[in-house]
Amino acid sequence: MSAALPPDGGSRTLAPLERRLLEVVERREHGAYVVLAAEDPDGPAPQPGQFCMVAAAERWGAGADERPFLPRAFSVLRADGKRIELLLEDVGPGTRRLCELRPGDGLRLLGPLGRGFSAPPGDRRAILCGGGVGMAPLAMLQDELLAGGRDAVVLLGFRDAEHAAGAKLFARARVATDDGSAGRRGLVTELLAEELARDPVAIVYGCGPPAMLETVRALCERLEIPAQLALEAGMACGFGACYGCVVPLREGGNARVCVDGPVFDAERLASCLAPGEAA
Amino acid sequence: MSAALPPDGGSRTLAPLERRLLEVVERREHGAYVVLAAEDPDGPAPQPGQFCMVAAAERWGAGADERPFLPRAFSVLRADGKRIELLLEDVGPGTRRLCELRPGDGLRLLGPLGRGFSAPPGDRRAILCGGGVGMAPLAMLQDELLAGGRDAVVLLGFRDAEHAAGAKLFARARVATDDGSAGRRGLVTELLAEELARDPVAIVYGCGPPAMLETVRALCERLEIPAQLALEAGMACGFGACYGCVVPLREGGNARVCVDGPVFDAERLASCLAPGEAA
Amino acid sequence: MSEAVRFCGLELDHRVINASGTFDAIAAQRVFGDEIVLRFPFAAFVSKTITLEPRAGNPPPRLYEAPAGMINSIGLPNRGLLGYLEHDLPQLAALPVPLVTNVMGSTADEVARLVEAIDARAEVAAIELNVSCPNVETGLDLGADPRLLGRLVDEVRPLTGKPLIVKLTPNTADVAAVAQAAEAAGADAVSLINTLRAFAAHPDGSGRAWLGAGTGGLSGPAVRAVALAQIAAVSARVEIPVVGMGGIASGRHARQAIDAGATLVAVGTESFRDPLAGERVRLGLDALEHPRAAR
């Protein structure tokens, strides 16, 4: 059981100060993704959208260029007070090492961290829109919404069918793929636009690559529909210590994704793209 | 089959220029020691006393203090043209990582390197005297001597019975242990002194910790008995490139253990102890 | 079990503090709650660098992972002196340990104004002067030249009765000469090392800089051996206490810095990997100092 969705982002589940040493108890593959489950008896119930800083307990490092060195950030896919699940996509030395882990191996985990999603205001319908591995924080959010008796439309976009296999992690979801090999051919943001056209009394929960998030942000801004977007940023610490993970705010200045986010109200963001990055 | 013992140290088996990627095919424990065997179809037959520079193919590094970084030196325990065996004692991050390897894992190996033992001059009886993991280069030497129809007395010293289990790697051997838990209680150099007293027409082949080697050296010097000692030194490269592995010579100047040794005629050495080290 | 230690007249519970800019006690309270105050990992808290005017810091990306370390181009974001005094100071003053405020200015006048303002605040136990700011004319770090640094410390020394720690730059030919100049001008202590100037190449192979600011500073285990050499060189030439840092990640590393001459050690990058790194370093250090008691 995750912690209930807070009415707004003010409250958060606090992280125990210690990095916990957890044991991996299950490793499943879902197409291109790996789900790692670890026993976490002392972990508090995270809110949907919170994340953890994770490292393998053994041999963290010594990959290409002697990396990884720092821990890596991962959304909580699901957590029930006894175990925690993470969704991984192998994109570099850190995720590769974690994808190697097998039941019995150790994991160092700090969390839950950050500010998660908050409950849909009023009776707005929740539309969860995820791109690729960005679906991770939406799974627990859907569970929570459904458990609370609310609707939760899930729209997911993937490169291809191999990645779309990840959609099985959701109670139900509609899928788009770039190459049409699963679900609709096209972008998940096209599904979102249709969904919002059908019924604009909605709130959008988004997580995915910057270009996708930026499309979601711009769309919701134009339609004046509230959105909560979970951002990513390179992180060293995950708890506000390094000031490395900043994102510029529309109101001026920067916010730290790890403590002020990762979930932001879309209206606070000027753009979801990195400076100089094209959509 | 190892290469025949050369009449003197002038000839050596050359190393292929490439680090070979070998597959571990067997891992055995002998008390405190691990024997790793790897398939090595392209490896030339090494001479007894030659060594290799070895690293795990995967995850070399990331131990305590982010080490190991450099490859590690290991004597060839045995090699038969198809496979090579190494004897390991876990004393730090490099040997620990290698001791973790299991059949199917990869090993990077450069060698055979260095100058090995040479044949006993005239009809001198060969006495092989090893301390701890220093027994490694003596195993192939004994095989070679016995195959050549010569006698080869092996004397081995160990801390305790757990380590003395390594003596099983030899056709036959007499053992001393510090605590008397196996073989004679005492030092292997006491066995050696007795052996030499019995019949001084001998040559001593020694390998082991500095203090033991120094005792062997001093004993043989006093008795005017020739000795060939295989030294250890911290090494970065193993092929003469770094000048890191030097040992001072009696004749003045330094020799590089990796290319001028590891086997030295005892009379060339001033002392087997590191500068400032007590026996 | 740790022994108290005197440092520039301050009584500290043990020898392990944080490196400036690598721990945000206020953010940590939002994340970990009161636990971080109850179990504060450091014997003193060093603020990140405060400048006269607010700074947004550098554009992202600000972080790069290097072999056994990291490169940062954070760019000293801070609320500026007034923001610090109003907003941060009251919260930091509530921490259970003495507060060291780290300041930087690009001219002696700026530094003087910072030092005067901080001096006026009783909540602050000591001032650390970051002299790794690039000199506007030469582009070199302000603290790279012994004469320039001596002059700077000379000017600001009279402005405060609080202990003045000069945080040296490692990007210099003769760090011990710079430390001597700081000592001669009245510094109460020196701290080192700050990050080594470093370049992070874009992982896309384009040859562009990865960091938003172009270059950055290297920290973590990769720099530890350089730090130990500089700590030893400085300790051999000054009488004032030395705060040693750079890649310290265990009690053994702390011990090495102390053996090289440091009175206190500071933990920086390792706190990013583990928020309790400071406590771990202290316990490790205790165990080395009292090997029996630790069993």
Add this chain to the structure above:
Amino acid sequence: MSEAVRFCGLELDHRVINASGTFDAIAAQRVFGDEIVLRFPFAAFVSKTITLEPRAGNPPPRLYEAPAGMINSIGLPNRGLLGYLEHDLPQLAALPVPLVTNVMGSTADEVARLVEAIDARAEVAAIELNVSCPNVETGLDLGADPRLLGRLVDEVRPLTGKPLIVKLTPNTADVAAVAQAAEAAGADAVSLINTLRAFAAHPDGSGRAWLGAGTGGLSGPAVRAVALAQIAAVSARVEIPVVGMGGIASGRHARQAIDAGATLVAVGTESFRDPLAGERVRLGLDALEHPRAAR
């Protein structure tokens, strides 16, 4: 497939050479036989540093393994100028690539005598001047101060018509200023970085130095980001070609150094891990430059 490159008038088969003191072509022939000559990994061979008189080098231990790198205190053992000319030079001249002789002296006079003697030998294609020798008076590296270095290069430049490469020290505040001084005094190229001054603590925890010589120099991947920053800083300020080195272990790293401004790259520590590292770096670099052809 690699493209030939001109460097100070020399025609080299490709851009990858060895770093001085990290490859011994003569010893390699004893170990690997003629294979090392037939498949020589470098486009030029740089000798280890030669001094006027023979040197035994430092007492062991000379090596220490550091996070992502190593610290050495080899101490420049060599046969001295005469021994080099008589014993080493004939063998090195037989290598299939141009020979660069690296020399070091602790006074301008010593350097002058070395340069004159090497200049007289047609087998030598270029001279590299190692200025990381400690100045007897200051203890700083000879090459740490732009004025001192400029004067030194001024004195020895007229003594040879061969290309003169000045190998800079990284242990300085402003490496670009030193490079400019070398250029102004007539150097044909600069090479960098040499090792960073570093301390290796004894693993027994006693606080003693591990290395026989007390301190040493850090090299390997740990220093790569520092090297790239210095290569970029120097390349931006001089017109003469730059030889980039420091932690280069792959074609991608070589590419980064070239993008930072280097004309050639040198492989040092990585050759210890793999005698064919030079070839691997060259092939990796080729593959990045001709991505299609490499498939």
